[in-house]
Amino acid sequence: MLNIVLFGPPGAGKGTQSERLKEKYGLVHISTGDVFRALDPESELGKLAKSYSDQGNLVPDEVTIQILESEVSKHPDAKGVIYDGFPRTTAQAEALDKFLASKNTGVSMMLSLVVPEDELKTRLIARAEVSGRKDDADPAIIQNRIDTYNSQTAPVADFYDGQDKLKEIDGVGSIDAITQRLFEAIDKN
Numbered sequence: 001m002l003n004i005v006l007f008g009p010p011g012a013g014k015g016t017q018s019e020r021l022k023e024k025y026g027l028v029h030i031s032t033g034d035v036f037r038a039l040d041p042e043s044e045l046g047k048l049a050k051s052y053s054d055q056g057n058l059v060p061d062e063v064t065i066q067i068l069e070s071e072v073s074k075h076p077d078a079k080g081v082i083y084d085g086f087p088r089t090t091a092q093a094e095a096l097d098k099f100l101a102s103k104n105t106g107v108s109m110m111l112s113l114v115v116p117e118d119e120l121k122t123r124l125i126a127r128a129e130v131s132g133r134k135d136d137a138d139p140a141i142i143q144n145r146i147d148t149y150n151s152q153t154a155p156v157a158d159f160y161d162g163q164d165k166l167k168e169i170d171g172v173g174s175i176d177a178i179t180q181r182l183f184e185a186i187d188k189n
């Protein structure tokens with residue numbers, strides 16, 4: 001199985017690039033952020049997720065890991081999966097390793113999109129116009145998402161680096177140029 005962790009801070013282009021990787025390699029795309037946004041906002045789980053995501057905080061690991069595992073289990077015949085926005089903590093990365101090992105597979109690589117902070121903020125503010133996402137519209141929440149990424153999520157790259165699976169990709173440039181960089185990194189593997 002080709003299991004790709006597509007990594008990077010908010011606004012790095014993970015969602016956009018995931019669509020392209022999915023098409024080219026015939027993968028299932030799982031975005032935990034999309035799964036949370038699709039929950040019934042009146043359900044207990046929906047309310048819980050929203051109380052964190054609207055503020056730009058991480059949903060607790062226990063809930064997120066369960067959601068991820070149930071999402072992966074919906075695709076037993078997948079050739080591979082793009083993990084977009086997961087894992088976001090080292091505990092989530094450890095849980096993913098365990099879960100995939102139980103299916104006799106593992107993470108193939110982490111592709112980490114590298115984008116400077118100023119550029120992320122510009123992109124997120126522009127995205128708010130079309131996404132309608134509350135967490136894209138408010139500069140203080142954007143800052144909290146970036147700070148959360150730096151403190152809690154960035155260490156996940158070290159986790160995969162320790163397994164020799166980290167590939168850093170320049171995430172600045174045209175969408176097509178970045179897609180080509182990702183394709184090259186996957187094809188070289």
Ligand code: AMP
Nearest residue numbers: 032033052053057058059064085086088
């Ligand atoms: P995203 O669409 O990836 O930007 O995620 C939107 C929000 O959903 C995040 O700010 C978090 O509140 C929540 N979220 C998504 N994925 C995770 C995750 N792996 N762990 C914890 N919270 C998450």
